[in-house]
Amino acid sequence: MTELATTPQAKELHRRFTEDVMSMPAGEKIKICQQCGTCTGSCPTSSMMDYGPREVIAAFRAGMIDKVVKSNTIWLCTSCYSCTVRCPAGIKITDLMYELKRLGIKYDLLPKDTRNPAMTRYFIDNVLKYGRNHEVGLMARFMLAKDWSMPFNFAGLGIKLFTSGRLPLLPKQIRGKEEIAKMTAYLDAQEAKLQ
Amino acid sequence: MRYLYYPGCSAESTGMAYDISTRALMEKLGVELVELDDWNCCGATSYFSVRELDSFAIAARNLAIAQQQGDEDLCVICNACYTTLAKTNRYMADSPHVREQVQGALKAVGRRYDGTKPVRHIMDVLVNDVGLEAISEKVARRLTGIKVAPYYGCQYSRPIGSFDDTEDPQTMDRFFEALGADVLTDFPAKLKCCGGMMMLTNATGAVRLCHEILKSAEDLGADVIVAACPLCEMNLEGYQPNVNKAYGTHFHIPVMYFTQLAGLALGIDPKQLAIDKQVVSCAPVLAAIPA
Numbered sequence: 080m081t082e083l084a085t086t087p088q089a090k091e092l093h094r095r096f097t098e099d100v101m102s103m104p105a106g107e108k109i110k111i112c113q114q115c116g117t118c119t120g121s122c123p124t125s126s127m128m129d130y131g132p133r134e135v136i137a138a139f140r141a142g143m144i145d146k147v148v149k150s151n152t153i154w155l156c157t158s159c160y161s162c163t164v165r166c167p168a169g170i171k172i173t174d175l176m177y178e179l180k181r182l183g184i185k186y187d188l189l190p191k192d193t194r195n196p197a198m199t200r201y202f203i204d205n206v207l208k209y210g211r212n213h214e215v216g217l218m219a220r221f222m223l224a225k226d227w228s229m230p231f232n233f234a235g236l237g238i239k240l241f242t243s244g245r246l247p248l249l250p251k252q253i254r255g256k257e258e259i260a261k262m263t264a265y266l267d268a269q270e271a272k273l274q
Numbered sequence: 275m276r277y278l279y280y281p282g283c284s285a286e287s288t289g290m291a292y293d294i295s296t297r298a299l300m301e302k303l304g305v306e307l308v309e310l311d312d313w314n315c316c317g318a319t320s321y322f323s324v325r326e327l328d329s330f331a332i333a334a335r336n337l338a339i340a341q342q343q344g345d346e347d348l349c350v351i352c353n354a355c356y357t358t359l360a361k362t363n364r365y366m367a368d369s370p371h372v373r374e375q376v377q378g379a380l381k382a383v384g385r386r387y388d389g390t391k392p393v394r395h396i397m398d399v400l401v402n403d404v405g406l407e408a409i410s411e412k413v414a415r416r417l418t419g420i421k422v423a424p425y426y427g428c429q430y431s432r433p434i435g436s437f438d439d440t441e442d443p444q445t446m447d448r449f450f451e452a453l454g455a456d457v458l459t460d461f462p463a464k465l466k467c468c469g470g471m472m473m474l475t476n477a478t479g480a481v482r483l484c485h486e487i488l489k490s491a492e493d494l495g496a497d498v499i500v501a502a503c504p505l506c507e508m509n510l511e512g513y514q515p516n517v518n519k520a521y522g523t524h525f526h527i528p529v530m531y532f533t534q535l536a537g538l539a540l541g542i543d544p545k546q547l548a549i550d551k552q553v554v555s556c557a558p559v560l561a562a563i564p565a
Contacts, residue, residue, distance in 0.1 A: 206321075239512075
């Protein structure tokens with residue numbers, strides 16, 4: 080199928096996607112997709128997506144996974160797992176969406192209007208720094224970087240949460256926070272060894 | 275009865291009422307919760323977007339600590355934490371590659387985990403270990419006449435489905451029936467997605483999803499929606515003004531953590547259940563519960 084991918088970037092993404100998916104538990108099931116569309120019909124956000132989950136697999140088969148990686152599709156997946164539990168072929172579609180998100184971040188192919196990757200980045204920074212997610216810090220950083228209008232849209236809610244004590248300003252840190260970075264460094268090294 | 279307890283990050287901020295009411299409810303039922311020592315973020319959905327193995331490894335740090343800390347099962351309250359931790363066990367069992375890599379990462383920080391620590395959702399513990407009969411016997415104020423919309427959310431039974439059905443879960447329905455509530459068993463939106471984190475990155479889309487759920491609850495005349503996940507609870511409760519603005523609706527539906535409403539039925543003081551922390555006032559629900 081790789082021969083259907085025309086540009087070097089499409090070929091590279093196709094190769095990475097295939098390799099990664101085949102190494103995932105039940106990844107090989109993607110081969111037996113019969114395009115029934117149960118995934119797209121079950122997806123709560125497919126109507127907002129450039130390509131529904133069924134089309135994602137069709138695009139992969141046509142050597143066009145690069146188009147999907149650059150689309151808004153993958154960033155609209157909420158991880159609800161409806162497609163995964165219903166797929167008659169047992170394809171773990173939510174895991175495919177995660178893989179596509181990873182490719183989008185890795186190759187920096189992010190659709191202009193999507194703010195989800197920034198949120199992901201800040202979330203992970205938070206966990207690396209404290210060992211836990213500090214919600215106030217996460218939201219503050221996201222608003223400053225990506226959405227100045229947010230404090231106005233959500234002002235009423237923010238005030239209510241703050242006054243009821245539901246938004247503590249100080250993060251909680253764990254004792255073993257450096258373990259998180261050490262584990263990811265170990266996995267980075269493992270991945271480098273394989274490539 | 276004793277469990278190791280994983281509160282999750284939301285329990286320290288927006289979802290603190292879930293944690294507070296869980297502790298109060300379990301104490302009332304004679305269940306001891308021992309907080310997991312130095313637990314870290316489960317990784318949620320964000321870590322899966324960077325590297326699958328990273329997410330399994332950081333989730334597994336918690337499971338490794340649990341295994342070292344005691345023989346009890348690990349009880350989790352947040353749907354997303356539950357799914358992430360249970361999925362880690364599942365994938366470690368199914369994939370030698372995942373198991374080897376995760377164990378390697380743990381070894382790099384001096385930890386060990388064999389992949390077998392049972393991860394239990396709190397509703398699983400309540401229904402299957404404590405038992406509905408035992409809970410029903412302890413009811414002090416039956417929820418007679420209270421129309422409860424049981425909102426399960428996505429990651430309650432999907433994708434794992436170990437304690438309830440992935441398409442038509444029933445545990446929360448049975449639980450509130452045992453407390454005497456008028457459960458809306460035909461609540462069609464009980465498994466529909468609230469949008470999760472999308473509320474912050476694509477509010478228009480998430481507000482649309484919340485509108486469907488709130489409308490479904492209101493059409494059935496729900497007095498209260500009960501949730502089993504901090505993110506679901508926040509979206510359904512906190513963003514009702516945004517839904518109203520976008521759709522011209524007038525929703526003002528109380529949304530509670532299921533542990534809060536259950537605690538009221540068992541006669542626990544509303545203050546101990548942090549009911550004053552809800553954004554939409556729960557006063558109508560409190561007033562409607564027969565003394």
